[in-house]
Amino acid sequence: MGRTDLIPAEGNFYKANLHCHTTYSDGMLTPQQVKELYMERGYSIVAFTDHNRYVYHKELSEERFLPLAGYEVNNDGRKGEGGHPIADHLCALALDPERAQMVERPVVYDSEKINEMIQRLREAGFIVNYNHPAWSLEHTEDFLALHGITCFEVFNYGAEVSTGAGYGDQQYDLWVKSGRRAFPIATDDNHNPPVYETGGGPGPDFDSCGGFTMIKARELTYRAVTDAICAGHLYASNGPLIEGIYLENDRLVIDCGPVCSVMMKDCGINNAWAIYDGADSITHAEIPLSAVRREFGGAVRAVLMRKDGKRAWTNAWDLDEMGF
Numbered sequence: 229m230g231r232t233d234l235i236p237a238e239g240n241f242y243k244a245n246l247h248c249h250t251t252y253s254d255g256m257l258t259p260q261q262v263k264e265l266y267m268e269r270g271y272s273i274v275a276f277t278d279h280n281r282y283v284y285h286k287e288l289s290e291e292r293f294l295p296l297a298g299y300e301v302n303n304d305g306r307k308g309e310g311g312h313p314i315a316d317h318l319c320a321l322a323l324d325p326e327r328a329q330m331v332e333r334p335v336v337y338d339s340e341k342i343n344e345m346i347q348r349l350r351e352a353g354f355i356v357n358y359n360h361p362a363w364s365l366e367h368t369e370d371f372l373a374l375h376g377i378t379c380f381e382v383f384n385y386g387a388e389v390s391t392g393a394g395y396g397d398q399q400y401d402l403w404v405k406s407g408r409r410a411f412p413i414a415t416d417d418n419h420n421p422p423v424y425e426t427g428g429g430p431g432p433d434f435d436s437c438g439g440f441t442m443i444k445a446r447e448l449t450y451r452a453v454t455d456a457i458c459a460g461h462l463y464a465s466n467g468p469l470i471e472g473i474y475l476e477n478d479r480l481v482i483d484c485g486p487v488c489s490v491m492m493k494d495c496g497i498n499n500a501w502a503i504y505d506g507a508d509s510i511t512h513a514e515i516p517l518s519a520v521r522r523e524f525g526g527a528v529r530a531v532l533m534r535k536d537g538k539r540a541w542t543n544a545w546d547l548d549e550m551g552f
């Protein structure tokens with residue numbers, strides 16, 4: 229069988245932060261300062277997602293920088309009468325920034341009302357991404373009840389540095405195993421506090437530039453980038469880079485920056501397949517599809533890890549549906 233690219237071979241990878249706060253809500257940097265900081269660090273795309281406030285910072289657009297427009301919808305409450313605090317935060321990203329319109333949000337935490345809001349957001353011209361699952365403390369049955377989610381935060385740097393709850397691997401695993409699909413993204417959710425009130429911290433930008441999404445698009449335009457996000461032409465990372473990923477001759481092939489392990493996940497416990505070495509010397513992996521335990525479903529994805537613990541996460545692909 230010939231080669232099937234899982235992320236298109238043509239186009240360019242653009243580095244993106246798809247979740248960001250500014251002085252328009254509770255962030256400390258202005259949109260212009262965010263743009264300068266991220267461009268210095270090699271980013272081409274920032275989605276401005278201030279809390280419950282939708283603003284298109286069109287004036288920041290230039291040849292090498294694309295601002296995406298969106299907002300974060302916070303639905304906070306308690307799980308039942310007297311229950312523990314619980315949150316459901318979603319980033320709405322506009323597909324057409326001039327036309328998208330904010331929608332009403334539920335004033336209490338209620339899964340059914342949240343789903344109705346997601347539907348309204350989609351009708352109003354947004355895609356909807358699920359934020360920081362570990363930090364939010366939703367129960368499995370709560371987040372698995374969500375419908376209409378396009379991207380899923382497998383890593384949120386702000387949640388990691390402020391509370392140690394930045395990794396959403398387990399929740400993403402449960403999401404995929406339940407038959408749901410959403411594209412994995414890693415974000416910063418940066419607020420850029422000079423110091424945290426609880427006792428100091430690194431510098432003013434320390435919750436920036438930790439989690440990123442690499443988007444493969446034909447050009448750096450609003451339409452091309454949002455098309456690529458909607459098609460899942462992306463991967464999430466807080467360190468390792470992926471250069472190419474494709475199926476060829478019943479193998480999943482990955483070319484990547486140096487890592488110490490490549491793990492193939494299916495929907496079983498333990499990896500379906502993995503390679504490890506003691507150093508960060510793996511830059512190419514050929515994974516036999518025969519290792520996928522089809523009795524658990526045909527979905528496979530890869531997680532790459534470096535010795536410093538930094539990871540990259542790929543989409544989950546349905547091999548049966550793709551005819552592999």
Ligand SMILES: [Zn+2]
Nearest residue numbers: 300317359360
């Ligand atoms: Zn949030």
Ligand SMILES: [Zn+2]
Nearest residue numbers: 247249300417
């Ligand atoms: Zn946020």
